[in-house]
Amino acid sequence: MAGRKIGLGELTSLDYEGIARALTNFIRGVVREAGARGVVVGVSGGVDSATTLALAARALGPERVLALLLPDSEVTPRGDVEDARELVESLGVRYKVIDIRPVVRSFLEATGEKPDRRSLGNLRARARMAILYLYANMQGLLVAGTGDRSEILIGYFTKYGDGAVDFLPIGSLYKTQVRRLALHLGVPESIALKPSSPRLWPGHLAEEELGMKYEEIDLALYALFDLGLGVEEAAEATGLPREKLEKVLDMHRASEHKRRLPPAPDPGDTVWRFRRR
Numbered sequence: 001m002a003g004r005k006i007g008l009g010e011l012t013s014l015d016y017e018g019i020a021r022a023l024t025n026f027i028r029g030v031v032r033e034a035g036a037r038g039v040v041v042g043v044s045g046g047v048d049s050a051t052t053l054a055l056a057a058r059a060l061g062p063e064r065v066l067a068l069l070l071p072d073s074e075v076t077p078r079g080d081v082e083d084a085r086e087l088v089e090s091l092g093v094r095y096k097v098i099d100i101r102p103v104v105r106s107f108l109e110a111t112g113e114k115p116d117r118r119s120l121g122n123l124r125a126r127a128r129m130a131i132l133y134l135y136a137n138m139q140g141l142l143v144a145g146t147g148d149r150s151e152i153l154i155g156y157f158t159k160y161g162d163g164a165v166d167f168l169p170i171g172s173l174y175k176t177q178v179r180r181l182a183l184h185l186g187v188p189e190s191i192a193l194k195p196s197s198p199r200l201w202p203g204h205l206a207e208e209e210l211g212m213k214y215e216e217i218d219l220a221l222y223a224l225f226d227l228g229l230g231v232e233e234a235a236e237a238t239g240l241p242r243e244k245l246e247k248v249l250d251m252h253r254a255s256e257h258k259r260r261l262p263p264a265p266d267p268g269d270t271v272w273r274f275r276r277r
């Protein structure tokens, strides 16, 4: 390993048609196994949901895919809704546009609270989740999650918001790989190359909030998790500063709870040992 240099090309030079075939097989298998009629996807106008939707339409046929466009009319840029609408129409999937503003407002009115922007942003993600599951229940569909491997590994999602899903079709791909797959699938460049944003508050941009570019995050994750390098070796091989590798590791550790089932006490330790004799 000593002296080896790692660049982004090592992660992104892939046979994207091969990947598309493997992921469509995965989607068909999960849906068949669940006995579901199809899938529902929240479509934001960003690259992750566009790629997930395009794969689902290819795997199942557009008639078995429901796309929900769930803007918050006070926060979501109009361009995102237009991009999302063009995409769903070009794929020919069934779709609905539902403004979540009244839903979010009713939570604020009912609680009488004025949450900080992160708490309010997470509420928006959870309002979307509740609507996606309403349609999944009503129509016998699975909720297709849109999380990519970068977001999952650093915990960059809302717990039980966009993180609450039935399966994760692009969960094995880093963000930089998702962009390449999106282009391969014919997703317009305006979406495939759009700067990532959860749009949880006005002007919210992922790379600004994270303090790192996805190219750097992905290179760090690849070195640490795929190659299993330590921080020193990874810094040497990638040319990334040590602090950035530490930061990625810290984000991973701090979000461990989001990738696990909620811990419950062990019945042996906390119940059965208290049996009355």
Ligand SMILES: Nc1ncnc2c1ncn2[C@@H]1O[C@H](COP(=O)(O)OP(=O)(O)OC[C@H]2O[C@@H]([n+]3cccc(C(=O)O)c3)[C@H](O)[C@@H]2O)[C@@H](O)[C@H]1O
Pocket (backbone or CB within 6 Å): 118, 122, 125, 151, 155, 156, 157, 158, 159, 160, 161, 162, 197, 198, 199, 200, 206, 209, 257
């Ligand atoms: N150790 C622990 N064990 C068990 N549970 C723990 C815990 N630490 C916190 N928690 C729980 O987790 C909560 C915090 O997690 P959470 O509610 O998710 O909130 P949090 O991680 O603070 O915020 C969500 C982050 O994800 C980003 N995001 C959200 C949605 C979409 C996208 C995107 O890329 O599109 C990104 C968003 O910008 C923000 O940075 C705490 O309030 C607590 O309830």
Ligand SMILES: Nc1ncnc2c1ncn2[C@@H]1O[C@H](COP(=O)(O)OP(=O)(O)OP(=O)(O)O)[C@@H](O)[C@H]1O
Pocket (backbone or CB within 6 Å): 041, 042, 043, 044, 045, 046, 047, 048, 049, 050, 068, 069, 070, 071, 072, 076, 128, 146, 147, 162, 195, 196, 197, 198, 199
């Ligand atoms: N306005 C919206 N309408 C419908 N679903 C949404 C909306 N905003 C967010 N979501 C859902 O939440 C998911 C998480 O958002 P996220 O920003 O990570 O994905 P993205 O916008 O598809 O891609 P990117 O991460 O590059 O911005 C989306 O993929 C989508 O499923």
Ligand SMILES: [Mg+2]
Pocket (backbone or CB within 6 Å): 044, 046, 047, 196, 197, 198, 199
């Ligand atoms: Mg987004």
